[in-house]
Amino acid sequence: MSIITLTTDFGTKDHFVGAIKGTIYSELPNARIVDISHHISPFNITETAYILKNAYKSFPEGSIHIIGVDSELNEENKHIALKLDNHYFICPDNGIISLLASEIKPEKIVEINIHDRISTSFPVLDVFVKVACHISRGGTLEVIGKIIPDYKKLVELQPAISADGKTVQGNIIYVDNYGNSISNINKKLFQEVGKGRDFEVIANKYVFNKINAKYSDIIDFSVPENIRQKDGTRLAIFNSANYLEIAIYRSNLNTVGGACSLLGLNYRDTISIKFC
Structure with missing residues (x-):
């Protein structure tokens, strides 16, 4: 079973990280979950990208990386899932992927479209976890979203x-x-x-x-x-x-x-x- 990593700005004082892990284990009792960091500076996209770029390559191919920073869904901040460098990333389309994909082009990107079946103010728990568990079971990206050609670029990372x-x-x-x-x-x-x-x-x-x-x-x-x-x-x-x-x-x-x-x-x- 694929490793699922968590990178968020939630900290460890509140219930958020525990709830995410508990939900993953409820769906995948044999899951392997690794915390990359929960102490990202709040809403800091560049910090997230830097930490994740330098951490994900140490994990086995096929690992699934949930990114919970600035993740609220709105018209300018869609949710995406992608395969890049034989790893899967589930995150908001807010520019976080810019640094990761600066040298390696994503193999496939989808805009997650399961939100119409889920009403939530905690998308990392209610959406990203479901997508991660789907991928971990061997599911394809096309099932949870429509293929899109590109992701949002963050100029300040270049x-x-x-x-x-x-x-x-x-x-x-x-x-x-x-x-x-x-x-x-x-x-x-x-x-x-x-x-x-x-x-x-x-x-x-x-x-x-x-x-x-x-x-x-x-x-x-x-x-x-x-x-x-x-x-x-x-x-x-x-x-x-x-x-x-x-x-x-x-x-x-x-x-x-x-x-x-x-x-x-x-x-x-x-x-x-x-x-x-």
Whole structure:
């Protein structure tokens, strides 16, 4: 039986997550449910997309991913189910899929049309769960919706390249648990545009001339430990997801602080790379 994952902004204080799991188990007693996160910032689509893009590939092919962020059904926010990279995603059509599908085109997309049989103010529970259980039993997407050609694009998830090819401009799309500020500029784009040229990374008033391979690259281990650079040094790095990140070495939001607080790099702030 396929794994069913849950990604929501519901938190864990209220009954929502428990009700979703209970309903899945009522329909599929042998279900395997995995929480990716329930602590997405409320209604934050870009944060959801970033977390899900970097989590889903670790699951087996055929896994089913329920996404419950900004999921209320209305004229501008339809519900869709799709197959992408041999995984299934059930979510609102609000741009969440933009980052996931930036490099891999969905194999099939349907607009879910079972709502006329269900009146609900909790679509993740009453609609998305039913769709997930249907797919888990081997059901096809066409049964629960009509095929559509595309999904809603979220422009802010995509960096822009200047006409002369000398500048890539992006935005901070996620601040992690350490306060590191992560942009929408990935290593592949950096290499394609940069072609080995010298560069400057400009983030707020800070300039970086080097992008590190790992956080500890900024430490000179050849000098005695008592005179090495201390915690709190700023750096640029391509993180484990290959996205450009501005970080503070050994940051801690409760003590040293993170890039978001110390450097003033928060969600949607601009970051750019200028090539020589």
